Amino acid sequence: MGVTVLQTFPDAFRYGYKEVEKLHTRIAHLGAQPNGVFQVDCDTYYMNQQNSQFNDIPGSGSTVNKKLHILHNTETPASTYAIIESPGKQVTLCADLMFDLLLPRLSHMYTAKKNLKVETKGTRFTVSDFIVKIGSVSMSSGQYKGILVEVEYLACSVPALCWPILREFLQSFMGFCVSSQPPPYLQARFQQVQGPQDTMQQYLEKFNEFRESSAYPVTGSLSASQPGTTSTSTPS
Amino acid sequence: MATTDASTTGSCSSMPTSNRPDPNTSGGAMAGAAPTPEKLAACLSYLRAVRGSATQFFALLAQQGEGSENLMLFDVSTKKEEQADTETKIKTVLDDLMKNVKTLQCEVSSLSPIVGNSTQSNLDLLSLDPATDKQQLHHQLRQCYIWMDKVYNYSTMSHMLIGHSHLNRSQMPNPLSVSKRRRPPAISNNVNVPQQQVDALILSINKQFQDMMLTVSRPMGSNAIVQVTLGQLLRGVITLRGLLIEAVLIRGYNESFLDHQGREDIFKPSQLAVFQRVTDNASAAMLHFCSPYLADLSIRSFFTWLHSFSNLFTEPCTKCNCTVSNNSPPTWREFRTLLPYHQHCRP
Ligand SMILES: [Zn+2]
Numbered sequence: 069m070g071v072t073v074l075q076t077f078p079d080a081f082r083y084g085y086k087e088v089e090k091l092h093t094r095i096a097h098l099g100a101q102p103n104g105v106f107q108v109d110c111d112t113y114y115m116n117q118q119n120s121q122f123n124d125i126p127g128s129g130s131t132v133n134k135k136l137h138i139l140h141n142t143e144t145p146a147s148t149y150a151i152i153e154s155p156g157k158q159v160t161l162c163a164d165l166m167f168d169l170l171l172p173r174l175s176h177m178y179t180a181k182k183n184l185k186v187e188t189k190g191t192r193f194t195v196s197d198f199i200v201k202i203g204s205v206s207m208s209s210g211q212y213k214g215i216l217v218e219v220e221y222l223a224c225s226v227p228a229l230c231w232p233i234l235r236e237f238l239q240s241f242m243g244f245c246v247s248s249q250p251p252p253y254l255q256a257r258f259q260q261v262q263g264p265q266d267t268m269q270q271y272l273e274k275f276n277e278f279r280e281s282s283a284y285p286v287t288g289s290l291s292a293s294q295p296g297t298t299s300t301s302t303p304s
Numbered sequence: 305m306a307t308t309d310a311s312t313t314g315s316c317s318s319m320p321t322s323n324r325p326d327p328n329t330s331g332g333a334m335a336g337a338a339p340t341p342e343k344l345a346a347c348l349s350y351l352r353a354v355r356g357s358a359t360q361f362f363a364l365l366a367q368q369g370e371g372s373e374n375l376m377l378f379d380v381s382t383k384k385e386e387q388a389d390t391e392t393k394i395k396t397v398l399d400d401l402m403k404n405v406k407t408l409q410c411e412v413s414s415l416s417p418i419v420g421n422s423t424q425s426n427l428d429l430l431s432l433d434p435a436t437d438k439q440q441l442h443h444q445l446r447q448c449y450i451w452m453d454k455v456y457n458y459s460t461m462s463h464m465l466i467g468h469s470h471l472n473r474s475q476m477p478n479p480l481s482v483s484k485r486r487r488p489p490a491i492s493n494n495v496n497v498p499q500q501q502v503d504a505l506i507l508s509i510n511k512q513f514q515d516m517m518l519t520v521s522r523p524m525g526s527n528a529i530v531q532v533t534l535g536q537l538l539r540g541v542i543t544l545r546g547l548l549i550e551a552v553l554i555r556g557y558n559e560s561f562l563d564h565q566g567r568e569d570i571f572k573p574s575q576l577a578v579f580q581r582v583t584d585n586a587s588a589a590m591l592h593f594c595s596p597y598l599a600d601l602s603i604r605s606f607f608t609w610l611h612s613f614s615n616l617f618t619e620p621c622t623k624c625n626c627t628v629s630n631n632s633p634p635t636w637r638e639f640r641t642l643l644p645y646h647q648h649c650r651p
Contacts, residue, residue: 229537233628
């Protein structure tokens with residue numbers, strides 16, 4: 069397991085497939101070989117109101133909005149990741165795929181929000197010791213949200229030891245949308261050995277960003293360009 | 305050879321008639337005055353006498369067994385008579401045997417160990433091989449040894465001459481090397497080194513670098529295997545033969561370094577392209593730094609060089625100023641300056 073970086077590729081005009089194709093040709097110029105497909109999906113459950121009331125005795129009461137995210141990654145097909153998200157804190161559980169069967173039994177605690185399901189799908193490439201996954205993010209309704217690129221460097225598992233090479237590699241096919249500073253998630257764990265859970269937490273972070281962007285009107289090109297413009301402005 | 309044959313045949317013919325004292329006395333007289341070959345021949349004849357009487361004794365025992373089986377069917381009194389008769393027979397034969405053994409013992413103890421043995425090497429023994437197709441071997445081997453000596457002498461001379469020149473590329477710009485270069489080439493045999501010396505050297509290198517950990521193990525006898533862990537970056541397995549590095553293998557930090565039996569895996573190459581390339585370069589460095597006369601220095605230089613990989617993924621190439629080129633970090637380190645270069649950017 070190497071270090072994984074997730075990068076949103078700006079798609080201001082929502083070309084979608086065209087932009088993905090562009091990335092495919094660029095990465096092919098680097099000598100990348102397509103190597104199957106991949107998919108990462110995320111289901112979100114909200115804690116039931118009455119339960120959260122008697123669960124949160126010590127603190128702030130029922131206003132606490134606890135969420136349970138269930139994620140799957142085709143890279144680790146036998147695992148289910150459950151991430152409990154409460155303000156300021158995340159607990160990650162890496163379980164067998166059988167964990168999914170346990171979820172209906174928790175229905176009295178958590179209720180699923182069907183329209184919040186989000187997934188990214190695309191092609192997986194290998195280039196030397198890099199694994200590149202270019203995926204397009206969409207909601208369960210089929211609504212296209214953007215492009216998410218995952219790059220994993222297999223030769224190193226500590227971000228501090230390999231960020232320069234990762235950054236340069238990302239910039240070599242995505243250009244200046246890649247910040248020269250490591251993403252905040254990696255920065256917080258710069259000296260730690262990365263594992264599969266770290267990849268999933270980064271995906272959750274990005275998925276949450278994409279979901280929040282849906283608060284804007286969907287068809288408006290101006291609002292859709294909002295995340296793209298912010299990410300391009302960061303390096304300068 | 306001829307005398308031995310004659311005496312043996314003589315003793316053999318004398319054995320069935322149980323005329324033991326005759327060869328004994330004649331042999332003893334011969335051995336007293338005779339030079340070594342005759343003495344040896346006499347000893348052999350005594351040995352034969354011992355064997356002869358032993359055979360006789362066993363034959364008698366066997367005969368007696370057969371006879372008694374037959375007699376069981378007949379008379380008891382005749383059986384007893386027969387038994388007494390055979391007992392006396394056995395006793396005389398046994399006495400004979402004991403006497404022979406004693407004389408043989410005396411004779412053998414009087415034989416002094418062969419004096420010429422120490423000067424005879426294996427090479428000389430090879431020349432005594434009577435097989436005609438192997439007679440050439442002695443000559444060839446001798447020539448081989450002569451040439452080995454010549455090569456050794458020439459290399460000693462050339463090493464002394466080259467050691468004075470400053471163009472010696474294989475030495476590190478190390479303050480230690482100046483003092484060590486003046487030292488006469490005392491250690492010429494780097495293959496048979498005491499284990500303590502190897503351990504001490506590795507330990508001192510281990511202390512020299514904080515972020516590089518070296519552990520010595522000996523899973524295959526006296527030759528050491530050094531395991532290197534450089535930070536959280538890479539692991540290496542270095543096979544030593546005495547004080548010479550024999551093989552180098554570099555793998556990633558998170559790749560397993562044990563084989564399925566739980567021992568150090570010294571053969572399985574890395575799965576990652578970067579470390580395969582580093583392994584190739586490390587093997588080249590091993591050959592570059594190899595200097596049979598300053599083996600400890602060559603090991604030291606090699607590890608200094610290997611330590612320079614601590615910035616493998618972070619330091620840009622000296623020539624093109626990029627970290628990644630051809631999807632690979634700068635995997636080559638200059639031998640003297642330790643500057644990083646890409647494989648294709650090498651000066
Ligand atoms: Zn270069």
